[in-house]
Amino acid sequence: MIEISHAIVGHQRPLIEIEDLVLEKGKVYAIIGRNGGGKSTLLNSLLGHVPLISGNMKIDGMDVHSLRRSILAKHVAFVASKFDGIEYLKVREYISLGKFGSSSILGQLPKEEAEHVEQLLEELSLLPLAGKFTDRISDGERQLAAVARALAQDTPVLLLDEPTAFLDYKNKKRMMEKLVEIAEQKNKCIVLSTHDLELAMDNSLIFLAVHRGRLEVIERLEKERFSYYFE
């Protein structure tokens, strides 16, 4: 669960003012708004990379910006908008890296953690690709593997920066549906930024609209209002 109160998000100058916001488990939130409005900065702030100008930001009751990296990694996982793949790194190995925190000094995983990786491969239909190199699969498959890697981290909160930006329509749709399914079944709080408004609407995501320096929570977004939030 994410709680933000009286916060001003931004680098040097304030970008977004957030009075009071609670993001719950089991739901998917979509941050929308024009480019340069502060979507990425908000995500980076939630990841602990960009400190708040003022106010509070808590994940699972703990202050994000004073937590140690190794502890924060147990509460938040992140998926970047594009993963290019890595030469000679297999999909199964890549997903296992999400379990870095619990691996032995030789990089071996405990049995139940290794089983969790297998389970994720199965759930995201990645089993046939498990032995392939990450730079030799399609963009859609790679993005799915990146999500699996983040899920392997086993955190209550999952953040994604424009997860559908580089996918074709079919894969965009599949990705969105999968994320909703994951949030519900695994009871995770998922926050993503996106420009695919209609897709987000179709999947009834909750919108967090960044507009004129404020953050507005919109349970149901009307199509007619789209352009308003991008002025």
Added chain:
Amino acid sequence: MSVTKQIGWLIIGLLALFGAACLHVLSGETAVSLGVMKDAIFQYDPSVMDHVLFREFRLSRTLTAILAGSSLALSGMLMQTLFNNPLAGPYILGINSGASLFVGLLLMSGISIGGAQLGIVGAALVGAFVSCIFMIGLSGYLRNQISLLLAGMMFGSFTSAIVSILQQLSGAEALKAFTMWSMGTLQQVSFEELYIFAGTVSVGILLAFSMGKYLNVLVLGEKPARLLGVNIVRTRIIILIAVAILAGVTTAFCGPIAFVGMAVPNLTRLVFKTQQHHLLIGMNLIIGALFVLICDALILNWAPVLPIPLNAFTSLIGAPFVLLILMRRVR
């Protein structure tokens, strides 16, 4: 790759290494009988001339080749993973240049610290550490793969300019000592010094091995690694200490040896097609040793006809290899 398969490769590698070591120890101008070899190893008698000659000239050179090849290859692999750059290596990123500068300063300033050999070793180690720290600093600003290499080359040009000035100012004796060192040789290490050499290299290897799982994550890049809970600053420092120890001590004892540190890790990754660094560390140690053993065995065999300095020989093989990698992986 499964564990049994990894162990299999390790055994094959060690057997090949043993074969190459035998080949190397038998190479040289004067023939050594197997009987003398056996006695010199198992029943060493310092009053027997043949034993002393074998131990000080043959065996020590073979062991030096193994240590030098292993440590250069491993330090190169560490740098390539750390900087996420297949072109990184101790030579290209200026560790040798730093060592050369300090050895030059020591030899040509006429100051003597301890014994001559010990002084060179110390100076080279300090130089390696200094250039390593310099590279850590620079790598924070230069994210691009090529610009870091260019910076390493600039550092190299700068230090060699200073070395040239020093050479102008120094006397014939110092000049000769420096030139000999800079050509790279495996013959300068005495049997007693081998213990120090091997001990230091072992520390570097253990350090690298203990960082194996961090290296596995670092291939994702620094930001993703940090999000997985890796303390990047600490990881970087430990890895670069290992690099400085490995490349520094080798340069100190053998002089600069080019391209081994860059070529061998690429070759290893190409052959084993893996990012499991515990395996890569083991195979780099073996293939690095094999590479230098074979190069030096060829040098020994050709010496009567055409004497080639080691550094020149590895450059002859290594430079075209760099071009190949540039074309294949960086473009």
